[in-house]
Amino acid sequence: xxxxxxxxxxxxxxxxxxxxxxxxxxxxxxxxxxxxxxxxxxxxxxxxxxxxxxxxxxxxxxxxxxxxxxxxxxxxxxxxxxxxxxxxxxxxxxxxxxxxxxxxxxxxxxxxxxxxxxxxxxxxxxxxxxxxxxxxxxxxxxxxxxxxxxxxxxxxxxxxxxxxxxxxxxxxxxxxxxxxxxxxxxxxxxxxxxxxxxxxxxxxxxxxxxxxxxxxxxxxxxxxxxxxxxxxxxxxxxxxxxxxxxxxxxxxxxxxxxxxxxxxxxxxxxxxxxxxxxxxxxxxxxxxxxxxxxxx
Numbered sequence: 001x002x003x004x005x006x007x008x009x010x011x012x013x014x015x016x017x018x019x020x021x022x023x024x025x026x027x028x029x030x031x032x033x034x035x036x037x038x039x040x041x042x043x044x045x046x047x048x049x050x051x052x053x054x055x056x057x058x059x060x061x062x063x064x065x066x067x068x069x070x071x072x073x074x075x076x077x078x079x080x081x082x083x084x085x086x087x088x089x090x091x092x093x094x095x096x097x098x099x100x101x102x103x104x105x106x107x108x109x110x111x112x113x114x115x116x117x118x119x120x121x122x123x124x125x126x127x128x129x130x131x132x133x134x135x136x137x138x139x140x141x142x143x144x145x146x147x148x149x150x151x152x153x154x155x156x157x158x159x160x161x162x163x164x165x166x167x168x169x170x171x172x173x174x175x176x177x178x179x180x181x182x183x184x185x186x187x188x189x190x191x192x193x194x195x196x197x198x199x200x201x202x203x204x205x206x207x208x209x210x211x212x213x214x215x216x217x218x219x220x221x222x223x224x225x226x227x228x229x230x231x232x233x234x235x236x237x238x239x240x241x242x243x244x245x246x247x248x249x250x251x252x253x254x255x256x257x258x259x260x261x262x263x264x265x266x267x268x269x270x271x272x273x274x275x276x277x278x279x280x281x282x283x284x285x286x287x288x289x290x291x292x293x294x295x296x
C-alpha cells in the first residue's frame with residue numbers, strides 16, 4: 001500500500017467512527033453511512049472542505065504540524081493516532097527525503113547486552129524487533145516462550161506465531177486482545193518506517209495468509225507496544241499472569257527490551273520459580289540457539 005492510500009484509508013476510518021453527537025454537532029440527522037461528513041470534519045478542524053478533501057485523498061505533502069494537530073483534535077485522536085498522522089505526513093515529504101538510504105539493520109546482540117539479560121534470573125526478559133522477532137532472551141525467557149521458539153514455521157517471530165500457529169490460541173489466554181495489540185503496534189511502526197522492507201514483507205505475508213490479521217490491519221488502529229498485562233498458559237507450569245514493560249534500546253534503533261514481572265507472593269511467581277528450576281537443568285533448544293545467535 002502506498003502512502004496516499006494509507007493516509008486516505010486511515011482518515012476515512014477515523015471519520016467513520018465519530019458520530020455527530022460525539023463531535024458536538026447539533027442536528028446531525030439520519031445518515032446513510034456512519035460517521036461525520038467531510039465538510040463537518042473540515043469545519044471542526046478550521047479548514048476549507050476542499051483542503052480537507054485533498055488531505056483525505058492522501059495528499060499530506062506540505063501540510064503543517066499545526067494543521068495536522070487541528071485535524072487530530074477534530075477527529076478526537078489519541079496520542080498514538082496523532083503521532084501516526086504526523087508519521088504519515090513525514091513519509092509524504094519530498095522524494096529525496098523518502099528515498100534516503102536506510103541503515104542496515106543490526107543483526108547481532110552485543111555480548112554485554114546478552115550478559116545483562118542473563119543476570120536477570122527472576123523475570124522473563126526478551127529483546128524484540130519492530131518486525132516482532134524475538135532475537136534474544138534470558139534463560140527464564142526462553143523457557144517461558146518455548147512454544148514459540150520450538151515452532152519452526154514461525155522462525156521465532158511472535159506475529160507469525162500469533163496469526164499462523166493454532167498453538168498460539170492456547171498459549172495466549174487473551175488471544176484476541178494480544179492479536180489486536182500486535183497489529184496496532186505494527187501499524188504504528190509502518191507509519192514511522194514505511195520503507196522498511198522486512199516489515200512490509202511481513203505485513204504482506206500475514207495479510208495474505210491470515211484472515212484474522214487482514215481484518216485487523218484494515219481497521220487502521222494504532223498503538224505502541226510498551227506496557228500492559230499478559231496471560232499465558234504454559235504447557236509445563238499452567239496459567240501465568242504478568243505485567244510487562246517495554247523499553248527502547250537507543251543504541252540499536254528498532255529494538256525493544258521487554259521485561260515480564262509478577263506480583264510478589266502470587267501463584268505466577270511460584271510457577272515461574274518452578275519453571276526456572278526446570279529450565280536450569282535443560283539445554284536451550286537447538287532451534288532457538290541457532291535463531292537467536294544467527295539473527296542476534
